Amino acid sequence: MISDLSRFSLSSSSSAAPVLDDDQLLHVSLGPQHPSTHGVFRVNVALDGETVVSLKPVFGYLHRNHEKIAENATYLSSMPYTDRLDYICPLSNNWAYANAVEKLAGIEVPERAQYMRVILAELTRLINHTAFAGFILGDMGAWGSALMYAFRERELILDLFEDLTGARMMANFMRFGGCRNDLPAGWANKVSELVNGYGAFLDEMEDLLIGNEILLARTRDIGALPKDVLINGGITGPMLRAAGVNYDIRKVEPYGIYQRFDFRIPLGGTGDCYDRIMIRFLEMRESLKILRQALDQLPEGPFVHPKAKIRNFKPPVGEAYARVEGPKGELGFHLLSDGSANPYRYRVRPPSFINLTLLEDMCLGLDLADVVVILGSIDIVLGEVDR
């Protein structure tokens, strides 16, 4: 009986959207000032009723030519600018950039600094995924509650960042060959406390979110694409793993010291928006595991390579492409050095930007309301998309 009545459905998600003449469609510009475009992102949507017939993203409202700025600055001077790429997780960006420069110049990183980097990167992953859980609920119209809880916990991690790096978000902490300063006294204990308490918060968030029937209804079977299409479209990060592709750079190409930790890669089955939320929750649990191990094993020693140069740093001629598993996906830096103090070419491979490649494919035939959810589940940050 129920399936017979499904023709009442206003959403034609099951059937292909009828193609109408252009003048019969409603062209809506979502953004750049729109409550749920996560910044100044804009999509031009053509609607048939509320069904998306075409969708074209428009970029560049936050473009500042980060790459050109970096070409005109010294290697070190670009470090604070990487904070501003994905401003939710600056420390991952720091690491990605430091990683690329270390590869370019062949710099060793001391043990302690490696552990510090892992701890900071995993804390950043917690921040990102926690905030994501808040944002996605916001996109679905539950403004406030989940986001405020997420930000409450995020603040605790930001406090730790402030203690360590001096800034809550714009950390500018990693250096080529280590980190800028050592851990303050008692910092590691504070992180342990936070890590021990974080599970309870995740439990609470899961109660609020993952079983919620409305959330399930809004995210189930929305935005799923086949695995090979996702790989071909350059999708990385939790979005790719939600579809069941076992590809996490921490395992595939263990940078830093990730091969030392015992953690698992959660994989989804369908790759719809619900799986993307769940994968992020499961990843947070695994991050907590990594954090516990890293805190246990944290060695004494120098926090930066003693021969690392701060002033007048000039890597040898060559090029290097290095990538890390950022919270949003594969964050790569491609550097070309001509032996001078400035990079000849500095290229960021931004995960948020390339993850948007398949946005239209995911949204076609769905409702306008689904576009917002899919966009939220991709988890973009415009500082990185527009650069």
Next chain:
Amino acid sequence: MSLLDMAYGGPSLWAPEWLPRLPQRVVEMLLQHYDTPEWLVSLAGFAVAAATVVAVFLSAFALLSLIERKTLARIQNRLGPNRAGWFGILQPVADGIKMLTKEDIVPAKAEWFLHLAAPVLIVVPAMLALGVIPYGREWVPVRLELGLLFFFAVGTLTEMAVFMAGWASGSKFPMLGAMRAISQMVSYELPLILSALGVIMVTGSLSLPDIVAKQEGLHWNVLTPWGLSAALVFFIASIAEANRCPFDLPEGESEIVAGHMTEYSGFKYALFFMGEYLGLFAISGLFITLFLGGWQAPLPGLTVIPTWLWFFAKLVVVIFSHLWIRGTFPRVRIDQLMRFAWLCLIPMALLTIPAAGIWVLIGGGLLGWLVTVPLLLIPWVVLTTIHNRRLAPQTRTYTFAD
């Protein structure tokens, strides 16, 4: 004898019970004293009664706008507005001043007259609906025999106003919002009215004071199986009728910015809010009247408290549950909203009618419970489970790769 006793014919009645009607009686008495014609007296009486309702609910609106923000803030672990006056008590005043002094912008493509009329038309039906609700034993602004019918009739005006606002704005987001609003309100009007039918059958009257009087002595409709079922349907439908979360699609801000209100600013925008809150008061008031015993005290010993205070206490509870829901739930999608109305709420609302009939036939009691509970519970479980299964998968599997 005091003025009150003279007015109301004896000291047997407790004065605060009459308090809300005091202005009306005073005006009527004064006019009678000066030999005014009878029609003028009653007209003036109505005017004052209406003014009382308007005054009470406008201040309630101001208060609710503050309470809503404070409650939501607490749910979200914030403090809420606390800078204007003690405990933020002057925040509504500040908001009002802000709204009044803001520039009123009419888009170039708007139909200016309809654009102007829509916010007014939002407020008026809500006010009219508030006029027929019995707030206390003696405080019924307008005693209409067909009060319930009148309520639903004026309620439909809101839909027209919302569509007017969306269409007259000459813009896309408002248009989308208006279309959503129409489909939503039309769909949810049905379960709303159908779930009230059981009450009408049991009471045998469309008059709201009669419905309340019938529920005296904790014979609240919600405490019967069919009443509980109908109350559930009515409550859910009333959320949709009031455009509240999780059914706030017409103004779903994460999707269509502010829906039909997108192109409004200043005082017109404030009027939409006022209309929405007054509508919430009205529909919650009707919910209390139909199912929660209206102004009846829950226990006989508590009748010392004036009946209108009981009414407002219940109103606070109902409205708090609206706030609580708003602080928790995400928004549903339009097709899910429609499917829920047509495939779950309307069948259930229809089923409550025979259930109420059987209840009356049997005369309640244990047998009544035994017959009607399965009659309603089984369809509820079946329908919601089918619905849930469509929405939520039974299992999800996640694997962990090393």
Next chain:
Amino acid sequence: MRISGKWRGHPARRLGSGQDARATARWSMPGLGLFKGLAVTARNMIQSYYRKDRMTTVQYPEERAPISPNFRNFPFLCYDGDDPVAGLRCTACSICEKECPPQCIYIVLDRDENGKSLKRPKVFDIDISVCMNCGICAEVCPFDSIYMDGQYEMSTTDRFGGLLLGLDRLAKSADYHMQLRPLEASEVAARRKAEEDKKRAAQAAKEAKAKADKQAKEKAAAEAPAATIGKGEPA
């Protein structure tokens, strides 16, 4: 690739510690997830009245969140002693000016009338409307001169002038630094003192040597009266 675990269950079931759940609820109450959510928000609402970790709001002008000793905002210039001009450690070497990512530092070297460098800045401006608080200037400074301040209440009604900090507003005493960041400052002070001591010792040695030379010279002069005047004490 090895599959080491599996979570299989109804979504309404909590993921728990991410451990593998195998039990599958055949039927779960419709709306159970919604009620769980309502319980969470209700708990948060009630606990916000008595639990500090739920209600974390700091009401800013009246209360202030404690600032971490590492917190950095805008840079300041450190001077020794009481005189912000004479005691300034800055030598106007312009390293910070070159390294500053947004190029917000502007330095003019002070010279005497002969054009000789006085090794101190004549102008040292920082445009804090441009500064992004990265701290690279403090990091690269070889003279322990520039440090990051913790002062964050810098709002002004003067859009341009008020945000352009000159020497008068940038120069802060070493005591201030000690107060702001005792750890860093005491380390710097110890290092500077050691350097100073070393310098002084070197100077003392030099002086002693000069004295000995002088004595030797005097001795020689006594023998040969037409000697030149010895070099004065080193500055």
Next chain:
Amino acid sequence: MTAPDRNSMDRESPDSHAGELPSQSGEAGFTALQSESPDSLASLLARLHDALPQAGVTLRTNPGPAAQHSLLVEPTHLTEVCRFLRDTPDMAFDFLSNVTGVDWPDPAKADTVAVPAEGEANASASGFLEVIYHLYSTTRRVGPLVLRARTADRGDNAKIPSLVAIYRSAEFQEREIFDLFGVEFTGHPDLRRILMWDEFTDHPMRKDYVAPDDYEYEPTPHDAVLEKAKRHDPSQQ
């Protein structure tokens, strides 16, 4: 090299659970991804020569410590090469991670970063634009395979065939390079400016790009900038 199949996990089977699935490629799991050594890159090159002799792929050595050597591909054969790399089962470079555009006004400089083999022809006399692709294989877990393609010049002939049909992930990245460098990707389905606005005419990432000085006047401590701003904005004089 054994190829672990990412699709082979039997997720739906109720019987499969922890530990029971055979690990497909030994205890280490899989070959850790690394930049391919010159040897294996050379074998890959040999196979490319065999399969596509006309493509004219040459090896370029990276002098830096990263040792990510690259293959220089003639633009006319770029799509064939990529299709070969993607579709040959034991290559399976199915993931185009990154596309970088580089401007080389001085062609000699390009050869210092990507050094040609002895005796091979150096880059052309005029400057050119270069596009660098980083390919990975998600199934074999190797990479990056660095491909370079160079345009004929920096002017009208700055053309390179688009890879969107082979790797969808190139879509926005190629648009970005078109926007910022001015490389025309022939065959791109939707080649428009992406980060700059449509009316913009220049290509800001080119080395000889001169920024317009049409910004608003704002007092600044930098005298040179100040002077420039004053010259531009007569109201401030």
